[in-house]
Amino acid sequence: MSLIDEAWQRVHQRIAAACLACGREPSAVRLLAVSKTQTPDAVAQAARCGQRVFGENHVQEGIEKMLQVRQWQAAGLLGNVPTRWHLIGPLQSNKTRVVAEHFDWVQSIDRLKLAERLSAQRPEALAPLQVCIQVNIDASPTKAGVAPADALALAGSVAALPRLRLRGIMVIPDPVPDPRAQAQVFARAHELWLQLRQAGLPIDTLSMGMSADLEVAIAQGSTMVRVGSALFGERGVSAAV
Numbered sequence: 434m435s436l437i438d439e440a441w442q443r444v445h446q447r448i449a450a451a452c453l454a455c456g457r458e459p460s461a462v463r464l465l466a467v468s469k470t471q472t473p474d475a476v477a478q479a480a481r482c483g484q485r486v487f488g489e490n491h492v493q494e495g496i497e498k499m500l501q502v503r504q505w506q507a508a509g510l511l512g513n514v515p516t517r518w519h520l521i522g523p524l525q526s527n528k529t530r531v532v533a534e535h536f537d538w539v540q541s542i543d544r545l546k547l548a549e550r551l552s553a554q555r556p557e558a559l560a561p562l563q564v565c566i567q568v569n570i571d572a573s574p575t576k577a578g579v580a581p582a583d584a585l586a587l588a589g590s591v592a593a594l595p596r597l598r599l600r601g602i603m604v605i606p607d608p609v610p611d612p613r614a615q616a617q618v619f620a621r622a623h624e625l626w627l628q629l630r631q632a633g634l635p636i637d638t639l640s641m642g643m644s645a646d647l648e649v650a651i652a653q654g655s656t657m658v659r660v661g662s663a664l665f666g667e668r669g670v671s672a673a674v
């Protein structure tokens with residue numbers, strides 16, 4: 434077994450144990466493998482374990498990696514289930530076209546203009562681009578994301594765009610040493626997610642939790658954990674984002 438193989442199984446065990454502890458089905462939580470700063474080869478190893486969805490922070494790095502991996506797939510080297518690619522990092526307006534042409538999901542929508550451009554630029558031949566609204570749930574001054582109070586309005590406008598499909602919200606709260614305080618932040622995100630659903634938005638994704646706090650996030654209703662270092666090992670300090 435490769436290191437990634439073992440790590441992948443360990444992360445799945447953590448997800449299953451966390452679900453069991455709060456009475457949820459393990460299938461209710463998806464694992465997004467965050468492959469930023471990792472090589473295409475590391476992605477291929479994870480794909481051989483059965484991992485199909487990958488998250489990238491940087492547009493150019495992500496596109497280069499997915500093109501390489503898709504080439505290996507086309508050559509029959511990685512099985513025939515396609516990989517799916519999520520952009521989870523900040524997106525600038527001038528990069529929306531390449532993102533609309535390559536990614537399957539964008540989780541970092543924090544303003545309507547971005548969403549409008551992505552919808553206009555999504556090629557007709559591709560499925561609608563799946564998107565999440567990024568919410569700055571803990572009002573962190575260093576983080577992107579729409580304020581919680583503005584999330585419903587933005588989500589409503591995004592849901593109406595023809596070439597996008599709104600799937601839910603993403604949050605990246607700052608780490609808090611006390612797990613109970615961390616849980617409260619995640620609980621606020623879950624509450625907001627429920628409000629959007631009650632408002633009639635057909636969303637199914639609450640993207641929250643990373644390597645260090647996925648158990649806390651799952652206990653508070655996360656449906657997708659984004660895990661990098663616990664799968665691939667620590668990222669180099671200079672390469673960390």
Ligand SMILES: *Cc1c(COP(=O)(O)O)cnc(C)c1O
Binds near residue numbers: 467522605643
């Ligand atoms: C890097 C990153 C992750 C993964 O973080 P780990 O602590 O390595 O699991 C998750 N979400 C976002 C948005 C990231 O940038």
